[in-house]
Amino acid sequence: MKFGVVVFPSKNLQDFANSYRKRYDPHYDLITPHLTLLNAFDATEEDASEFAERLQQIADRTNPFTLKTSKISSFHPVNNVIYLKIEPVKELISLHAEIHTEFSEFKSEYAFVPHITIGQKLSNDEHSDVFGALRMTKIDHEETIDRFHLLYQLDNGSWTVFETFRLGKE
Amino acid sequence: MKFGVVVFPSKNLQDFANSYRKRYDPHYDLITPHLTLLNAFDATEEDASEFAERLQQIADRTNPFTLKTSKISSFHPVNNVIYLKIEPVKELISLHAEIHTEFSEFKSEYAFVPHITIGQKLSNDEHSDVFGALRMTKIDHEETIDRFHLLYQLDNGSWTVFETFRLGKE
Numbered sequence: 001m002k003f004g005v006v007v008f009p010s011k012n013l014q015d016f017a018n019s020y021r022k023r024y025d026p027h028y029d030l031i032t033p034h035l036t037l038l039n040a041f042d043a044t045e046e047d048a049s050e051f052a053e054r055l056q057q058i059a060d061r062t063n064p065f066t067l068k069t070s071k072i073s074s075f076h077p078v079n080n081v082i083y084l085k086i087e088p089v090k091e092l093i094s095l096h097a098e099i100h101t102e103f104s105e106f107k108s109e110y111a112f113v114p115h116i117t118i119g120q121k122l123s124n125d126e127h128s129d130v131f132g133a134l135r136m137t138k139i140d141h142e143e144t145i146d147r148f149h150l151l152y153q154l155d156n157g158s159w160t161v162f163e164t165f166r167l168g169k170e
Numbered sequence: 171m172k173f174g175v176v177v178f179p180s181k182n183l184q185d186f187a188n189s190y191r192k193r194y195d196p197h198y199d200l201i202t203p204h205l206t207l208l209n210a211f212d213a214t215e216e217d218a219s220e221f222a223e224r225l226q227q228i229a230d231r232t233n234p235f236t237l238k239t240s241k242i243s244s245f246h247p248v249n250n251v252i253y254l255k256i257e258p259v260k261e262l263i264s265l266h267a268e269i270h271t272e273f274s275e276f277k278s279e280y281a282f283v284p285h286i287t288i289g290q291k292l293s294n295d296e297h298s299d300v301f302g303a304l305r306m307t308k309i310d311h312e313e314t315i316d317r318f319h320l321l322y323q324l325d326n327g328s329w330t331v332f333e334t335f336r337l338g339k340e
Contacts, residue, residue, distance in 0.1 A: 001181055008330050011171055011215060015325045022326065029199040032330045045181055149331060155185045156192065160178050160202045161319060161331035 002153040005038035010143050024119030031159040041106035052163045058098045059165035064146040065091035072134045080127035083115035172323040175208035180313050187288050194289030201329040211276035222333045228268045229335035234316040235261035242304045250297035252289035
């Protein structure tokens with residue numbers, strides 16, 4: 001089965017992201033808006049508890065951080081993903097790096113560009129229309145992130161939270 | 171905003187429940203299969219951390235329990251909800267009672283019948299067809315539950331996990 005590690009932002013920011021995802025993201029029904037820390041990877045259900053222990057240790061030594069977003073960007077031409085760009089603050093970069101060191105067997109081949117996807121699987125024409133309209137949107141949002149989550153995927157593609165990790169709690 | 175407290179069972183049981191929910195439950199896209207411990211209630215986002223503290227204290231003094239299901243039942247004629255009947259073991263009843271004592275202001279008017287909904291909002295005819303076909307289904311499933319979750323609802327009706335509570339952890 002597939003696992004993943006994500007941050008769910010506040011209700012406000014999720015509602016804002018969903019206002020776009022509803023139209024532009026086919027994953028809208030499968031997971032609520034999120035910032036991915038570790039991409040989907042394969043493991044067995046029995047592995048979950050051990051993963052959780054390793055993630056808790058990372059969480060214990062990471063401080064809460066500020067999630068700040070001010071604009072909408074796109075990964076085009078690599079792929080037609082439109083996203084809220086998240087400022088790469090030191091704590092977030094280091095949290096991502098620690099998780100990737102600990103789970104180095106599941107490392108992604110991409111550089112880390114912190115983001116919350118609001119549109120994907122768009123055709124080139126759709127992408128160019130939608131991103132053309134959204135690229136000038138100014139966003140002024142800042143919030144504190146004090147937790148992240150280990151998820152697993154069901155057969156229908158939807159994601160369930162296995163466990164929450166509070167940052168710097170202990 | 172709305173909060174709720176639920177148990178998510180194992181992937182296997184969720185996949186099994188979803189095979190029915192896909193056809194019979196309009197909430198299929200809003201939340202993965204779950205056993206409700208505290209029905210949706212209204213509170214502010216600022217209340218979430220305090221709720222989490224109170225739930226953690228309950229979790230600390232509750233032991234993991236066995237979730238066992240052997241049949242499909244219905245709440246008809248009260249309402250046309252079809253569900254996996256969950257055996258009301260002592261630990262589950264007491265966990266539910268503790269949560270309802272602690273959150274007595276949000277108490278439900280129903281007696282606690284532990285269940286995982288697989289169909290709802292069915293017309294009387296649909297209910298009678300579907301439940302007629304499912305009522306004889308024998309299920310033989312048992313698993314250990316060692317956690318529950320505090321969720322909140324987004325504007326589009328979908329639910330996000332705020333925090334996980336491990337039973338008897340500390």
